[in-house]
Amino acid sequence: MHRWSDLADVPADVGPTVVTLGNFDGVHRGHANVLRRMAADARARGWSAVAVTFTPHPLQVHRPDDAPPLLTGDEDRLDLLEATGLDAVLLLPYSLQFARQSPEEFVRTYLVDGLHARTVVVGRDVRFGWQNSGDLSTMVDLGRRHGFDVEVIDDITPDDGGPADDASGGARRWSSTWVREALAAGDVEQASLVLGRPHRLRGIVVHGDARGRELGFPTANLAQDAVGMVPADGVYAGWLRRTRRADGTPVDEVRLPAAVSIGTNPTFDGVQRRVEAYVLDRTDLDLYDDEVVLDLVARLRPTLRFSSVDELLDQMHADVERVREVLAADD
Structure with a gap:
């Protein structure tokens, strides 16, 4: 083209x-x-x-x-x-x-x-x-x-443009407004239905607080100018793929399963809203200053404030296992 x-x-x-x-x-x-x-x-x-x-x-x-x-x-x-x-x-x-x-x-x-x-x-x-x-x-x-x-x-x-089981959308026309409404509610599955593919975020990986690494869940933090509407706060199952290195060199790498957290991290009294992705079972990835895309498949739960770090860790382990289940069905 x-x-x-x-x-x-x-x-x-x-x-x-x-x-x-x-x-x-x-x-x-x-x-x-x-x-x-x-x-x-x-x-x-x-x-x-x-x-x-x-x-x-x-x-x-x-x-x-x-x-x-x-x-x-x-x-x-x-x-x-x-x-x-x-x-x-x-x-x-x-x-x-x-x-x-x-x-x-x-x-x-x-x-x-x-x-x-x-x-x-x-x-x-x-x-x-x-x-x-x-x-x-x-x-x-x-x-x-x-x-x-x-x-x-x-x-x-x-009813005109999709398979029969898409009729849950009724007679409403496919539209960007419909996608935005779904994303604002955290319903990335509905957004995917209208888009015909998972909703994507694209951005540069920047340094965060390194708190995830300290907890055993190192995350890739997207820059604040990442492209693509950020959905409602919560924890999502998705796929991460590196698309460009820091020097601008394009790369075509396989997608990796990821648990994606969107929100202010209320357990630690965070203020800035962030998008953070933990690639399952990988602590060796160095993505700083590289461009990545995140394709969001499903929302697992809303953002929660936990009373202790141990309680948070228990939930993070549970989230990771749930991500495995969701992405195994999506792969």
């Missing part, structure tokens, strides 16, 4: 194309279903399938205090988009200056002149251009004037 960050990156002979617009935060099952169909349709016509998306999320520019936590960073988002079969993604830097384009300017510059779109795929609630003044009817009108068709995608629900 081609990854473009500017129209200057787009080959002059690109096209014809089928293009869709969106933020695609999380690239959940609704996104994936639409994009796979779009890519297949484009391939059948001998065209290219292209997604246009933005960084940072527009709400982080317009209303940073109200912007929702992102489910994925750009690296994971692009990898997930590639997995749908797209031919290219145009990841555009979003700024207040960019947002000042009229709907006509945006469509003509990026979709018509830049990508030579023959079909534009949008949802019924599409908004684009200055102050979101462009909507579906605007896009249809611009299509008539500039020679592209507009294909409208209706909401995809579990």
